[in-house]
Amino acid sequence: MALLEVKNLDVRFAVRGGDLQxxxxxxxxxxxGERLGLVGESGAGKSVAAFSILNLIARPGYIAGGEILFEGKNLAAMSDRELRKIRGNRIAMIFQDPMMTLNPVLSIGTQMVEAIKAHRRISTKAARDIALDRLKQVQIPSPEKRLDQYPHELSGGMRQRVIIAIALLLDPEIIIADEPTTALDVTIQAEIMALLLELCEQRNVALMLITHDLGVVSQVTQRMLVMYAGRIIEQGPTKEIINDAQHPYTQGLINALPQMGEPGRRLFQIPGAMPSLAKIPTGCPFHPRCQFATDLCKQEMPEYVTSGNVDVACHEVRKLIEEEKQQREMTS
Structure with missing residues (x-):
């Protein structure tokens, strides 16, 4: 049985004129211990999927259907009191902006100690010792000094290391990292991702990484999900998808990487933009931006088809697979 299993999750936002899916x-x-990447442009639904797991969707958003099974128990059906035993304890989350996560008027040590004591019956001294140990693990210089400092006294990279240390405080089984290096410069981003990967491997912690950076996903994750307009359109082993993407959208994301371009030429970009929730196209939501779109794509939502170890939601991929199958039968 999987540690976490999401089944047919449907999340909506109640607004005037009807729900937005x-x-x-x-x-x-x-x-x-698995590392999973969620990839897609802004508005694809990556963060909503992550927040839904711990039922952190703010009103007017709500979970309209489906199950979120953690060790066989449905998180979507739990009360807030039951979820508080899971949040930050067994499933931890790293948010995009550490300054929005950390309380500016409390010292780092106070925040870490409070997080531990919220879930464990433990003395303040013992909790502080655990906090100090976690700061050492994330390689913060002078960790004893940092415990008594405030968030504004730390650099962006050090604040993000503190957030990772807080996520590790209670030895969670899963860490959900939502764009954990967005606000950092490139060299610090690489350091933070290498640190997060190393800690997850050492502790056998499952990692769900939400990002738009395919380069990071290819280096860190074992499996990946590609999302578009609130739907998973391709999922499977990361290496298999990166090396031979099946869905036109995934192919476009890979071709848009700077290293894929030729020197002196404009970088490739997928035409158009992600549709708004209020104006999701009929059929395949990607069809207005897809060079391979047919009338069928405009009319019917594609079902998943398996290509190798990858599941893809694309009419054209299904067509190609069926044609290859017919050719093999004719030649055999």
Whole structure:
């Protein structure tokens, strides 16, 4: 049994004129110690999927259907009191901006000690010792000094290391990292991702990494999900998808990477933009931007088809697979 299993998750936002569907029956799983990447442009639904796991969707958003099974128990059906035992304890989350996560008027040590004591019956001294140990693990210089400092006294990279240390305080089984290096410069980003990967491997912690950076996903994760307009359109082993992407959208994301361009030529970009939730196209939501779109793509939502070890939601991929099958039968 998977450590985390999401089944047909449907998330909506209640607004005037009717509900807007942010997630459209997405399903995926995460095993113990596995590293999973969620990829897509802004507005694809990556962060909504992550927040839904711990039922952190703010009103008017709500989970309209599906299950989120953690060790077989449905998190979507739990009360706030039951979820508080899971949040930050067994499933930890690293948010995009550490300054929005850390309380500016409390010292680092106070915040870490409070996080521990919220879940464990433990003395303040013992909690402080654990906090100091975690700061050492994330390689913060002068960790004893940092415990008594405030967030504004630390650099962006050090604040993000503190956030990772807080996520590790209670030895969680899963860490959800939502764009954990967005606000950092490139060299610090690489350091933080290498640190997070090393800590997860040492502790056998499952990692769900939400990002738009395919380069990071290719280096860190074992499996990946590609999301578009609230739906998973391709999922499977990371190396297999990066080396031979099946869906036109995934191919476009890979071709848009700077290293894929030729010197002196304009970088490739996918034409158009992600549709708003209020104006999701009929059929395949990607069809207005797809060079391979047919009338069928405009009329019917594609079902998943398996290509190798990858599941893809694309009419053209299904057509190619069926044609190859017919050719093999004719030649055999």
């Amino acid at each position: 942010a997630l459209r029956k997405i399903s995926f799983s995460l095993d113990k």
